[in-house]
Amino acid sequence: MKTAFFLILGIAILFLGYLFLQGTDSPEENTLSTGSNVSIVDGKQVVEIRAKGGYVPRISTAKPGIPTVLQVNTQGTFDCSSVITIPSKGISKNLPPSGVTEIELGSLEPGVLQGACGMGMYPFQINVQD
Ligand SMILES: [Cu+2]
Incomplete structure (x- = not known):
C-alpha cells in the first residue's frame, strides 16, 4: 500500500518536473530562434x-x-x-x-x-x- 503511494508520488513529481522544463524551455527557444516577424x-x-x-x-x-x-x-x-x-x-x-x-x-x-x-x-x- 505504502509502496504504491510513493510510486504514484514519484510519477507525479516526474510529470510536474517535465511540465516545468517544458514551460521554461519554450520562451528561451523563442528568443533564440528567428522571430515570427x-x-x-x-x-x-x-x-x-x-x-x-x-x-x-x-x-x-x-x-x-x-x-x-x-x-x-x-x-x-x-x-x-x-x-x-x-x-x-x-x-x-x-x-x-x-x-x-x-x-x-x-x-x-x-x-x-x-x-x-x-x-x-x-x-x-x-x-x-x-
Ligand atoms: Cu520621432
Whole structure:
C-alpha cells in the first residue's frame, strides 16, 4: 500500500518536473530562434515591422549573410515614426501614412542594427545572429 503511494508520488513529481522544463524551455527557444516577424522567402530575408507611434516589434532577430529587406507597414501613421532612419546604413526614408515600404538592407553583418524615427525618440533594433 505504502509502496504504491510513493510510486504514484514519484510519477507525479516526474510529470510536474517535465511540465516545468517544458514551460521554461519554450520562451528561451523563442528568443533564440528567428522571430515570427522575420521570414526567408526565395533566399531573401524579410523583416516586417509596423510603424505607428513607434515601431513594433521594437526588437527583431534576423540571420546574417542573407540579402535582407526591411518591410515597414504603416496604417494611419501621422506621427514622427513615419520618418524611419538607420544611421549606420545612411538610410532615412519617408513612409506613406498607409502602405508597405520596402527598404533594402543588403546582407547583414552579425551584431545589432539600430534604427529610429527621424528625431531619434522611437528606437528599434534588429539583432543579427546565427
Ligand atoms: Cu520621432
